[in-house]
Amino acid sequence: MAKLKFFDCNCSVGRTGYPHLLDIPDAPGLKQEMKIAGIEEALVYHILARDGSPSLGNSLLLDEIKEVEEFHPVWVVIPHHTGEMPPPERLLQDMKKRGVKAVRIYPTRTHHGFAIEEWCAGELFSALEKPRIPLILDIEIATWKDVQILLRNHPLLPLIIANCSYRHNRFIYPLLEKHDNLHIETSRSMGAGAIEDMAKRFGAHPLLFGTNMPQYTGTAAVALLTYADIEAKEKEAIAGENLRRIFQEIWP
Secondary structure (H helix, E strand, O other), X not given: OOOOXXXXXXXXXXOOOOOOOOOOOOHHHHHHHHHHHOEEEEEEEEHHHHHOOHHHHHHXXXXXXXXXXXXXXXXXXXXXXXXXXXXXXXXXXXXXXXXXXXXXXXXXXXXXXXXXXXXXXXXXXHHHHOOOOOEEEEOOOOOHHHHHHHHHHOOOOOEEEEOOEHHHHHHHHHHHHHOOOEEEEOXXXXXXXXXXXXXXXXXOOOEEOOOOEOOOOHHHHHHHHHOXXXXXXXXXXXXXXXXXXXXXXXXX
């Protein structure tokens, strides 16, 4: 089997208020861990954009990773109504100008505190849906009802659910049966046969490789996919081809 070309969809930089397994707050440290694990590229967001100010964190991210060609910026976004973020169309212009091809949201009260329903965030999601900008949602701070609402209201928006475990399969499977725009990040699919069962039922196309570095090590996620009992072409798709295909469908 040819060497897998890993493209990580779930990485961050910046210090947190609680210690991670790996104390890697900056881009050079994350790049070194990627090298150790054998990961070629990564989508990266800034912790401050998640835990504090999205605008400030997004700005710091661009400065932090500007010298690392292998890193692709991910912005944390919120609805524009309070003036903390530009209106959706202007936000997309800023993203395109700065090479941002994916976003994350943290709508819960403990983070940025907004509703994902149409009356609050519909304009934002519709704007992202037009150019097919992937939206990453961490299931540890959201609900499966949130996921269903997004999938139902925005069927052309690529939705990536991060940090899923095999214990979420009773939610994941019925949604995968109904929604082609749903994608599952694999870093915590650690149950025996978890990746194999999803690939057998739904094919490899909904699955995206991720590590959640630096909260977890990259080597564990790499090993999980490398030794999965699936076809080589399926491994290649999950490792990076699926994410690259999603990027090909948005603006150049």
